[in-house]
Amino acid sequence: MAKLTMLDRILLLLTGLLAAYQVVAGIDGKPTMVIVAYTVAFGVLLIAGLLILIIGMEILDSSFVAIVATLIPLSLSLGIVAEHFPQWQTTYLLLVVPGFLFVLVTRLLMPGKPATLSLMVVHGISGLLIFGLPIYLSLTGRTPLGFLLVGVGGGLIGLGGLLLSFLKTGHPILGRSTILAVLPGLLLLMTAAFVFGFSLA
């Protein structure tokens, strides 16, 4: 597997720093559930950036990483729902927990198509929420327009998830080396969109 370039390392480091900033300073004063959800989301992003930096892109082949990475869209969407639609918080939580367990079980016990399918379903639903809710909220005036950036981040996370998922199924949209080459930049753009989007909300 290709080694990380200096640019990759800088992009991953910046991703980690942005995610760390969000965990430290970007979520204070929100309800507990929201803080927990965003801490998990940005925490996993931070750890993912660090692990790719330390171990290399090979880490993405680990099934453990695929399982843990599911926490990013799940907890981010949970945070958005809990913050802006608190009446739906419990209902959505009851979908998030089984969704995560679904990915966990299929990844560990049923590798292959069932595992990829579960990943696509869970990523798809949570990704759509991260993409759609900020757009709805900002266009209806319930949040400042800058919150749209979170939707952009949702789009980017969906794009990254799709590229990696199709790669895993053996029907890649782009070549493996191309996907791995754009991944650090995609991660940084996505994190930046989330961090600035939340700060503008």
Place this chain on the structure above:
Amino acid sequence: MATSAQTHKLASQSVFFQAVKTKLGQYWKLIKSLQTGLLLATGMAGYVSFACPVTNFSTLAALAGSLFLAISGSTVLNMVYDRDIDARMGRTTGRPIPSGQISPRTGLILGLGLSIAGVGWGLVLQPLFGLVVFAGLFFDVVVYTVWLKRRTPWSIIWGGISGGMPVLAGRVLAVGEIDAVGLLLALGVLCWIPTHIMTFNVRYYDDYKRAGVPTFPSEYGFGVTRLIIALASVLAAGSFGYAAFLIGLDWGYLRLLSVLSVGMFFLAGVSLIRPSEKVNFGLFKYASLYMLNTMLLILLQAI
């Protein structure tokens, strides 16, 4: 136009400066700058954990100077004593003493000089601080390196205790006594040491075996070693987390510390379930980064 004498003089100066640069580089390698820097960071974090915001920069600078000299001194003395082991291990055979770049006698004089200067400066700064610095040096050089390292893998406990002394010393200098937070921070370093050293023991298993140094992997096997690494990671994170809470770290910093701790548990867990050299060495690097970040968070709080 330069005369032949001037050209000769310039060439001589260039050779002289090159020789000085090379020699300084060799001495720099003797003090293991990264490890010394990490321990120095723990000492400074220990100090600012109580004296924050830091207003007495001259004391902080003196603490850094004293610790730098003492830690460097103990590292040089270890290198002198372990030169026979280093010569048998591929990883360390190129170090300045086994490779003959610096003589053991010169290393001994340098190590003793640095150690005496560091402890002496510490004693002048504050007697209890100086004593803790001396204890760290004594445990590291005498108990760990000279007495136990070649006899038992459990020697790393003493290595861990000496590793915890800089952060305790920093705390002592600020508080004036040994308190619970200082002990917790030192305990955190002690529990972190297995993650740091044992991952190295696993990576360089053959080297240690060849040199006749008993390690956990050679005595108890890789599985037990990885289990101890995982348990030690949990204990280290718990100690640092509780100490950080008692220090009064902001919630944001506590959250980040928790996230970084979970990252270490994750890697230790993966190393336990699906061991590989890549993950093992990744854990080694992550553990160093974790320690540095933990200390940075405590330092940042003081700003």
